[in-house]
Amino acid sequence: MSLTARDVAEILRVLEESSFDTLDLDMDGVQLRLRRSGAPPARESVPTPALAPRAGESPAKSARSAAPAHTAAHAGVAPEPGAVAVPAPLLGIYYRAPKPGEPPFVEAGDKVQADTIIGIIEVMKLMNTVRAGVAGQIVSISAPNGELVEYGQAILWVRPD
Amino acid sequence: MPAIRRVLIANRGEIALRIIRTCHKLGLETVLVVSEADRDALPARRADRVVCIGPAPASHSYLRAETIMQAALSTGADAIHPGYGFLSERTQLAMLCEENQVSFIGPTAAQILAVGDKLRARQQAVGTEVPVVPGGAVVTLEDAEALFEHLGAPVLIKAVGGGGGRGMKLVESLDALPGALKMASAEAGAAFGDARVYMERYVARGRHVEVQVLGDGEGRVVHLGERDCSVQRRYQKLVEETPAPGIDAGLRARICAAGQRFAEGLNYRGAGTVEFLLDVERNAFYFLEMNARIQVEHPVTEMVTGVDLVAEQIAIAAGEGLRIGASQAQPSGHAIECRINAEDPANDFMPSPGLIAHAEWPQLQGVRVDTWVESGSRVSPYYDSLIGKIIVHSPTRAAAVTRMREALAATKIEGVRTNIDFQAAVMGSPDFQAGGVDTHWLGGLIAQRLQENTHG
Numbered sequence: 001m002s003l004t005a006r007d008v009a010e011i012l013r014v015l016e017e018s019s020f021d022t023l024d025l026d027m028d029g030v031q032l033r034l035r036r037s038g039a040p041p042a043r044e045s046v047p048t049p050a051l052a053p054r055a056g057e058s059p060a061k062s063a064r065s066a067a068p069a070h071t072a073a074h075a076g077v078a079p080e081p082g083a084v085a086v087p088a089p090l091l092g093i094y095y096r097a098p099k100p101g102e103p104p105f106v107e108a109g110d111k112v113q114a115d116t117i118i119g120i121i122e123v124m125k126l127m128n129t130v131r132a133g134v135a136g137q138i139v140s141i142s143a144p145n146g147e148l149v150e151y152g153q154a155i156l157w158v159r160p161d
Numbered sequence: 162m163p164a165i166r167r168v169l170i171a172n173r174g175e176i177a178l179r180i181i182r183t184c185h186k187l188g189l190e191t192v193l194v195v196s197e198a199d200r201d202a203l204p205a206r207r208a209d210r211v212v213c214i215g216p217a218p219a220s221h222s223y224l225r226a227e228t229i230m231q232a233a234l235s236t237g238a239d240a241i242h243p244g245y246g247f248l249s250e251r252t253q254l255a256m257l258c259e260e261n262q263v264s265f266i267g268p269t270a271a272q273i274l275a276v277g278d279k280l281r282a283r284q285q286a287v288g289t290e291v292p293v294v295p296g297g298a299v300v301t302l303e304d305a306e307a308l309f310e311h312l313g314a315p316v317l318i319k320a321v322g323g324g325g326g327r328g329m330k331l332v333e334s335l336d337a338l339p340g341a342l343k344m345a346s347a348e349a350g351a352a353f354g355d356a357r358v359y360m361e362r363y364v365a366r367g368r369h370v371e372v373q374v375l376g377d378g379e380g381r382v383v384h385l386g387e388r389d390c391s392v393q394r395r396y397q398k399l400v401e402e403t404p405a406p407g408i409d410a411g412l413r414a415r416i417c418a419a420g421q422r423f424a425e426g427l428n429y430r431g432a433g434t435v436e437f438l439l440d441v442e443r444n445a446f447y448f449l450e451m452n453a454r455i456q457v458e459h460p461v462t463e464m465v466t467g468v469d470l471v472a473e474q475i476a477i478a479a480g481e482g483l484r485i486g487a488s489q490a491q492p493s494g495h496a497i498e499c500r501i502n503a504e505d506p507a508n509d510f511m512p513s514p515g516l517i518a519h520a521e522w523p524q525l526q527g528v529r530v531d532t533w534v535e536s537g538s539r540v541s542p543y544y545d546s547l548i549g550k551i552i553v554h555s556p557t558r559a560a561a562v563t564r565m566r567e568a569l570a571a572t573k574i575e576g577v578r579t580n581i582d583f584q585a586a587v588m589g590s591p592d593f594q595a596g597g598v599d600t601h602w603l604g605g606l607i608a609q610r611l612q613e614n615t616h617g
Binding site: 124153 | 197200212213214215216222227228230231232235236257511512
């Protein structure tokens with residue numbers, strides 16, 4: 001029994017639709033190793049159970065940072081030349097502050113690091129922290145508080161260091 | 162159920178566009194969720210509002226029920242149409258809709274669950290006196306061996322958790338049983354997250370005949386006739402037609418009544434399809450499974466009945482019940498559908514994604530085209546290869562075949578490989594023209610063409 005290109009395509013499709021990131025297949029002397037890489041894993045943010053991320057939590061332990069900052073084609077128009085968008089890593093409701101009435105995570109003019117939390121995106125009661133993903137200074141914040149952001153929509157704009 | 166004003170469409174491609182069309186005809190607003198790959202596709206340009214829900218891989222976009230539900234709530238949609246595939250037959254989205262007072266344009270989550278479990282559906286069929294292929298559940302190898310002896314070779318091992326050929330194994334001898342059982346179970350586990358399998362007697366010469374039903378969710382069901390989908394390659398349908406050719410009125414009435422009875426037994430809500438295997442040699446039919454969704458091939462039924470099935474789905478979801486009676490569902494003429502796929506028949510039907518440099522679809526009388534593809538469209542490798550469906554309607558089957566040949570000849574797709582010429586060969590074959598081919602026929606035609614190409 002041999003593995004045809006068609007079989008591999010089918011296996012890729014199965015992996016694609018699954019929740020797994022890797023697949024190792026070992027059959028009849030054929031070894032197939034598939035790894036999910038590229039855009040999706042880096043862009044994903046991990047749901048956090050609490051509304052506010054705990055203070056002092058190490059970046060490695062908490063949610064992965066949002067997308068590597070880039071000016072996505074659909075992010076919108078940059079407010080100044082060279083500014084990069086921090087795109088929403090998922091669709092949901094964007095919150096600027098950990099709780100209503102509390103000060104926002106960040107304001108225009110603030111300096112951010114790649115792991116700086118810039119907001120929360122709620123998807124069906126699940127709170128996902130969003131990180132800047134880029135170091136620099138915030139030029140402007142474009143996503144309105146408490147409203148829907150689409151995947152890839154610019155949350156804010158950063159003048160990179 | 163409140164009235165439906167704004168419908169979110171949780172799908173892509175031709176079916177998204179087809180749903181949008183009916184919504185707009187009914188004066189309903191549409192919200193389309195898209196992945197990054199589909200932002201600029203034709204359906205996105207037709208919807209009233211478009212929301213991007215994630216990157217191209219379906220597992221990160223079209224299969225994310227929570228994200229889609231959030232999109233529905235945030236855009237004020239009062240109903241979700243799931244189309245076919247993706248989340249249409251998973252309970253998750255239907256359940257989220259039920260929890261959030263959004264109408265799911267489809268069956269209840271409980272009904273999806275009931276028909277999704279093929280063993281439960283089999284029992285349901287038995288309970289409503291709908292014939293099933295002799296067989297049953299197999300848990301241990303001893304069970305399997307005993308059942309194998311009882312049924313006699315050959316047998317089919319099938320997945321309890323889903324269909325489409327995955328996890329299906331033909332077993333011709335007792336020696337091959339343990340290995341086949343293990344493999345079927347592993348495949349079923351990988352494909353459906355459910356490793357359970359069952360065994361049925363193998364029907365050597367069968368036709369795939371299915372019955373379209375509409376139910377109001379309160380026990381009233383009408384059927385809209387049958388479709389013959391026997392022209393299949395590896396359980397993937399390529400041509401569908403109605404009425405099923407060469408079936409006498411008595412058998413047709415019995416099959417349709419069985420489909421209706423099965424759906425009545427579930428108090429089925431919405432549009433659904435009850436699939437049967439027609440045993441050509443014995444002139445008998447057996448229940449295969451029920452599909453709890455709108456089917457790819459629904460347009461052939463629409464052509465001969467004049468019923469807009471998507472409009473009926475929406476009416477049922479809005480609590481208007483069944484608006485058509487059995488007498489209105491009387492078919493007239495003959496309809497055939499050819500699926501046009503971006504794939505290469507000369508290369509084992511390998512998908513052929515890419516940029517459509519030029520697309521020209523037939524504009525002929527009695528021909529309907531459901532497509533999302535135009536010049537400049539991109540066929541993404543992330544999704545299935547269906548780029549369009551050509552549906553013809555004529556007074557007779559022979560006239561329908563002729564019209565389909567004209568329609569295929571008038572279709573020009575450049576930039577990707579397609580099965581248009583292959584479909585023309587199907588339409589031109591004397592067997593197909595005679596009508597009533599079985600599900601193995603297409604495999605034979607493919608082998609024959611392959612041989613001719615090798616020698617030519």
